[in-house]
Amino acid sequence: MWDNHTDRAMKISVQGKQLDVGDALRERIETTVEQIAAKYFANPIDATVTLSREGSELQADINVHIGKGISVTSEGSSNDAHTAFDAAAERIDKQLRRYKRRLRDHHRGHNGEAVPAAQYVLAAEAEEGPEPEGGDGWEPVVVAEMETNIEMLTVGEAVMRMDLASAPALMFRNRAHGGLNMVYRRPDGNVGWVDPPSPSQS
Structure with missing residues (x-):
């Protein structure tokens, strides 16, 4: 190469x-x-x-x-x-x-609001072989660790970034309330949006 x-x-x-x-x-x-x-x-x-x-x-x-x-x-x-x-x-x-x-x-409105986070890559579970012993079953093995940022975005901005990056999902902080949200590509082609309640709302 x-x-x-x-x-x-x-x-x-x-x-x-x-x-x-x-x-x-x-x-x-x-x-x-x-x-x-x-x-x-x-x-x-x-x-x-x-x-x-x-x-x-x-x-x-x-x-x-x-x-x-x-x-x-x-x-x-x-x-x-x-x-x-x-x-x-x-x-x-x-x-x-x-x-x-x-x-x-x-780009003009971006104010750099982002929270640093650790990002991990986990080894895939073996498709063949006996089921692991123990109540918790499969214990994931970390094969890589890196740093990332969770950006403060609107839902529309998050969908745009996910689409541009051809990513299956994107975690972000919702600009409307600051909580963690996720958008993801559904099998039917539509976009899913996960917006959990804040601790004060639950």
């Missing part, structure tokens, strides 16, 4: 996994990503594009960091690297176009 960082105002990294990204494709990726980001934002921060081989197909993953706590991600797959990247780039462009006004309003 190799990566390339350009000297442009927007830092762009192109990475190849189990394949060699040629100079022509690398330049095309850098130019396209820069043009898409510049259409919507004056100062996008950085972007990473990863091309990888998934069986017989090639997959392109794009992540564009456009502001504090806001990233836009997309992916595309095809038997051709150019086509896979084009599909991912088209989705990024569509997402930014959809949220262009709201992102700019959000």
Whole structure:
């Protein structure tokens, strides 16, 4: 795997996994990503594009960091690297176009209210084998630990961020009352919203 960082105002990294990204494709990726980001934002921060081989197909993953706590991600797959990247780039462009006004309003109104929190990655439970002994059953094993921030957002802002990041769920502090909330993508395509009562209300 190799990566390339350009000297442009927007830092762009192109990475190849189990394949060699040629100079022509690398330049095309850098130019396209820069043009898409510049259409919507004056100062996008950085972007990473990863091309990888998934069986017989090639997959392109794009992540564009456009502001504090806001990233836009997309992916595309095809038997051709150019086509896979084009599909991912088209989705990024569509997402930014959809949220262009709201992102700019959000950026102007963002006051940095966030609470630091620990974030953990737990090992998946084995699909096969005997059921663990003990009343509590499976005890999760922490395989990674990192820091994150829980942002103060409106419900609409939380849904926007979840959608832009292609995330299955997002925890946030509800700007209306300061309590912890969560939005998540339901199997039917709609968005679920969890708003537990505060201790004083329960």
